[in-house]
Amino acid sequence: MRIAGYSFKRVKIGRNRLAVASLTFLLLISVLLIGCTELAKPTATAVVFDPTPAPPGTRELVLAGGSAADIAALAQPVELPEGNASNGEQLHTTLGCAACHSIADDVIVGPGWKGLYTRAGERTEMEAEEYLIQSITKPSAFIAEGFTNVMPAFDYLSDQELADLVAFVQANN
Numbered sequence: 001m002r003i004a005g006y007s008f009k010r011v012k013i014g015r016n017r018l019a020v021a022s023l024t025f026l027l028l029i030s031v032l033l034i035g036c037t038e039l040a041k042p043t044a045t046a047v048v049f050d051p052t053p054a055p056p057g058t059r060e061l062v063l064a065g066g067s068a069a070d071i072a073a074l075a076q077p078v079e080l081p082e083g084n085a086s087n088g089e090q091l092h093t094t095l096g097c098a099a100c101h102s103i104a105d106d107v108i109v110g111p112g113w114k115g116l117y118t119r120a121g122e123r124t125e126m127e128a129e130e131y132l133i134q135s136i137t138k139p140s141a142f143i144a145e146g147f148t149n150v151m152p153a154f155d156y157l158s159d160q161e162l163a164d165l166v167a168f169v170q171a172n173n
Protein backbone atom coordinates (compact mmCIF):
# COMPACT_ATOMS: atom_id res chain seq x y z
CA MET A 1 0.00 0.00 0.00
CA ARG A 2 1.26 3.51 -0.85
CA ILE A 3 0.17 6.67 0.94
CA ALA A 4 1.77 9.99 -0.03
CA GLY A 5 4.88 8.32 -1.28
CA TYR A 6 5.40 6.07 1.68
CA SER A 7 4.97 2.43 1.28
CA PHE A 8 3.55 0.34 4.10
CA LYS A 9 4.11 -3.31 4.40
CA ARG A 10 1.28 -5.32 5.76
CA VAL A 11 2.74 -7.12 8.68
CA LYS A 12 0.98 -10.26 9.48
CA ILE A 13 0.66 -10.90 13.15
CA GLY A 14 -0.46 -14.25 14.34
CA ARG A 15 -3.55 -14.50 16.56
CA ASN A 16 -1.55 -15.76 19.53
CA ARG A 17 1.02 -13.00 19.26
CA LEU A 18 -1.78 -10.43 19.01
CA ALA A 19 -3.40 -11.87 22.12
CA VAL A 20 -0.09 -11.82 24.03
CA ALA A 21 0.58 -8.25 22.85
CA SER A 22 -2.90 -7.09 23.93
CA LEU A 23 -2.57 -8.77 27.31
CA THR A 24 0.87 -7.27 27.85
CA PHE A 25 -0.53 -3.88 26.86
CA LEU A 26 -3.45 -4.25 29.29
CA LEU A 27 -1.09 -5.38 32.01
CA LEU A 28 1.14 -2.34 31.45
CA ILE A 29 -1.86 0.00 31.55
CA SER A 30 -3.09 -1.63 34.77
CA VAL A 31 0.33 -1.32 36.40
CA LEU A 32 0.46 2.29 35.27
CA LEU A 33 -3.02 3.02 36.64
CA ILE A 34 -2.32 1.29 39.95
CA GLY A 35 0.93 3.21 40.15
CA CYS A 36 -0.90 6.45 39.50
CA THR A 37 -3.55 5.87 42.17
CA GLU A 38 -0.84 5.16 44.68
CA LEU A 39 0.97 8.31 43.72
CA ALA A 40 -2.25 10.30 44.02
CA LYS A 41 -2.58 9.38 47.70
CA PRO A 42 -1.38 12.14 50.03
CA THR A 43 1.91 11.21 51.63
CA ALA A 44 1.15 13.00 54.89
CA THR A 45 -1.93 14.46 56.57
CA ALA A 46 -2.18 18.15 55.90
CA VAL A 47 -1.25 20.42 58.81
CA VAL A 48 -4.20 22.64 59.68
CA PHE A 49 -3.23 25.88 61.37
CA ASP A 50 -6.25 26.81 63.41
CA PRO A 51 -5.18 28.47 66.67
CA THR A 52 -7.77 28.86 69.42
CA PRO A 53 -7.51 32.15 71.30
CA ALA A 54 -6.79 31.77 75.00
CA PRO A 55 -9.77 32.70 77.14
CA PRO A 56 -9.63 36.18 78.71
CA GLY A 57 -7.87 36.25 82.06
CA THR A 58 -5.49 33.43 81.12
CA ARG A 59 -2.44 35.67 81.30
CA GLU A 60 -3.21 36.81 84.85
CA LEU A 61 -3.99 33.25 85.86
CA VAL A 62 -0.75 31.91 84.39
CA LEU A 63 1.22 34.72 86.07
CA ALA A 64 -0.50 33.90 89.36
CA GLY A 65 0.52 30.25 88.97
CA GLY A 66 -2.97 28.93 88.17
CA SER A 67 -3.24 25.23 87.29
CA ALA A 68 -4.22 23.91 83.85
CA ALA A 69 -7.66 23.06 85.28
CA ASP A 70 -8.12 26.64 86.48
CA ILE A 71 -7.20 27.91 83.03
CA ALA A 72 -9.63 25.47 81.39
CA ALA A 73 -12.35 26.60 83.81
CA LEU A 74 -11.86 30.16 82.58
CA ALA A 75 -13.11 29.12 79.16
CA GLN A 76 -16.47 28.11 80.63
CA PRO A 77 -18.99 30.92 80.24
CA VAL A 78 -20.46 32.13 83.52
CA GLU A 79 -24.22 31.67 83.61
CA LEU A 80 -25.74 32.82 86.88
CA PRO A 81 -29.36 33.00 88.02
CA GLU A 82 -30.92 36.37 88.87
CA GLY A 83 -29.17 37.73 91.99
CA ASN A 84 -30.82 39.30 95.03
CA ALA A 85 -28.83 42.20 96.48
CA SER A 86 -30.31 42.13 99.99
CA ASN A 87 -29.61 38.39 100.30
CA GLY A 88 -26.08 39.22 99.11
CA GLU A 89 -25.71 41.80 101.87
CA GLN A 90 -26.71 39.17 104.45
CA LEU A 91 -24.22 36.69 102.97
CA HIS A 92 -21.47 39.32 103.38
CA THR A 93 -22.03 38.89 107.13
CA THR A 94 -23.06 35.23 107.46
CA LEU A 95 -20.26 33.91 105.24
CA GLY A 96 -17.69 35.98 107.10
CA CYS A 97 -16.67 38.30 104.23
CA ALA A 98 -17.30 41.15 106.68
CA ALA A 99 -14.33 40.03 108.79
CA CYS A 100 -12.00 41.17 106.00
CA HIS A 101 -14.10 43.36 103.73
CA SER A 102 -15.80 46.60 104.64
CA ILE A 103 -18.71 47.58 102.41
CA ALA A 104 -17.30 51.13 102.45
CA ASP A 105 -13.88 51.96 101.03
CA ASP A 106 -11.74 51.32 104.12
CA VAL A 107 -9.38 48.34 104.27
CA ILE A 108 -9.85 45.71 106.99
CA VAL A 109 -7.75 42.86 105.58
CA GLY A 110 -8.96 42.94 101.99
CA PRO A 111 -10.12 45.84 99.81
CA GLY A 112 -13.31 47.66 100.82
CA TRP A 113 -16.26 46.98 98.55
CA LYS A 114 -17.15 50.59 97.70
CA GLY A 115 -16.66 50.97 93.95
CA LEU A 116 -15.75 47.27 93.70
CA TYR A 117 -18.10 46.56 90.78
CA THR A 118 -16.49 49.27 88.63
CA ARG A 119 -13.00 48.16 89.71
CA ALA A 120 -13.85 44.51 89.00
CA GLY A 121 -14.50 45.36 85.36
CA GLU A 122 -11.11 47.06 85.08
CA ARG A 123 -8.89 44.61 86.99
CA THR A 124 -8.48 42.10 84.14
CA GLU A 125 -9.82 41.46 80.66
CA MET A 126 -12.78 39.70 82.28
CA GLU A 127 -16.21 41.21 82.69
CA ALA A 128 -16.93 42.53 86.22
CA GLU A 129 -19.26 39.66 87.08
CA GLU A 130 -16.78 37.03 85.91
CA TYR A 131 -13.93 38.69 87.82
CA LEU A 132 -16.01 38.82 91.01
CA ILE A 133 -16.91 35.14 90.77
CA GLN A 134 -13.29 34.19 90.16
CA SER A 135 -12.19 36.39 93.09
CA ILE A 136 -14.66 34.63 95.38
CA THR A 137 -14.18 31.04 94.20
CA LYS A 138 -10.45 31.16 93.33
CA PRO A 139 -9.00 34.21 95.10
CA SER A 140 -5.41 33.17 94.33
CA ALA A 141 -6.01 33.39 90.57
CA PHE A 142 -5.62 37.17 90.76
CA ILE A 143 -4.22 39.04 93.74
CA ALA A 144 -5.34 42.65 94.02
CA GLU A 145 -2.33 44.96 94.02
CA GLY A 146 -1.10 45.90 97.50
CA PHE A 147 -2.73 42.87 99.15
CA THR A 148 -1.60 39.37 99.99
CA ASN A 149 -3.09 36.01 99.14
CA VAL A 150 -4.88 35.35 102.45
CA MET A 151 -8.48 35.07 101.32
CA PRO A 152 -9.90 31.55 101.63
CA ALA A 153 -11.50 30.10 98.48
CA PHE A 154 -15.30 30.14 98.74
CA ASP A 155 -15.59 27.43 96.08
CA TYR A 156 -18.53 25.65 97.72
CA LEU A 157 -21.09 28.45 97.27
CA SER A 158 -24.19 27.78 95.17
CA ASP A 159 -24.78 29.67 91.93
CA GLN A 160 -27.59 31.52 93.71
CA GLU A 161 -25.29 32.65 96.55
CA LEU A 162 -22.69 33.82 94.04
CA ALA A 163 -25.36 35.69 92.08
CA ASP A 164 -26.63 37.34 95.28
CA LEU A 165 -23.12 38.45 96.30
CA VAL A 166 -22.51 39.88 92.82
CA ALA A 167 -25.90 41.65 92.93
CA PHE A 168 -24.99 43.18 96.29
CA VAL A 169 -21.53 44.30 95.08
CA GLN A 170 -23.21 45.88 92.05
CA ALA A 171 -25.87 47.62 94.16
CA ASN A 172 -23.26 48.80 96.68
CA ASN A 173 -21.00 50.17 93.93
Ligand code: HEC
Pocket: 092, 095, 096, 097, 098, 099, 100, 101, 109, 110, 111, 116, 119, 120, 123, 132, 135, 136, 139, 140, 142, 143, 144, 147, 148, 149, 150, 151, 152, 154, 165
Ligand atom coordinates in the same frame (compact mmCIF):
# COMPACT_ATOMS: atom_id res chain seq x y z
C1 HEC B 1 -9.41 36.32 105.60
C2 HEC B 1 -9.81 37.53 104.94
C3 HEC B 1 -10.80 37.46 103.83
C4 HEC B 1 -12.08 36.91 103.84
C5 HEC B 1 -12.78 36.14 104.94
C6 HEC B 1 -12.65 37.21 102.55
N1 HEC B 1 -11.76 37.90 101.78
FE1 HEC B 1 -12.06 38.56 99.91
N2 HEC B 1 -10.16 39.25 99.84
C7 HEC B 1 -9.25 39.24 100.89
C8 HEC B 1 -7.99 39.83 100.47
C9 HEC B 1 -6.74 40.00 101.30
C10 HEC B 1 -8.18 40.22 99.12
C11 HEC B 1 -7.13 40.88 98.20
C12 HEC B 1 -6.18 39.83 97.65
C13 HEC B 1 -6.79 39.04 96.54
O1 HEC B 1 -7.09 39.62 95.49
O2 HEC B 1 -7.01 37.84 96.72
C14 HEC B 1 -9.55 39.84 98.77
C15 HEC B 1 -10.13 40.08 97.53
C16 HEC B 1 -11.45 39.90 97.24
C17 HEC B 1 -12.08 40.32 96.03
C18 HEC B 1 -11.40 41.08 94.90
C19 HEC B 1 -11.36 42.54 95.32
C20 HEC B 1 -10.71 43.46 94.32
O3 HEC B 1 -10.67 44.67 94.62
O4 HEC B 1 -10.24 43.02 93.26
C21 HEC B 1 -13.39 39.97 96.12
C22 HEC B 1 -14.47 40.19 95.08
C23 HEC B 1 -13.56 39.31 97.37
N3 HEC B 1 -12.37 39.29 98.05
C24 HEC B 1 -14.77 38.82 97.82
C25 HEC B 1 -14.92 38.16 99.03
C26 HEC B 1 -16.16 37.55 99.45
C27 HEC B 1 -17.46 37.58 98.66
C28 HEC B 1 -15.94 37.00 100.67
C29 HEC B 1 -16.90 36.23 101.52
C30 HEC B 1 -17.65 35.17 100.88
C31 HEC B 1 -14.54 37.25 100.99
N4 HEC B 1 -13.97 37.96 99.99
C32 HEC B 1 -13.94 36.85 102.17
C33 HEC B 1 -9.48 38.74 102.14
C34 HEC B 1 -10.64 38.07 102.53
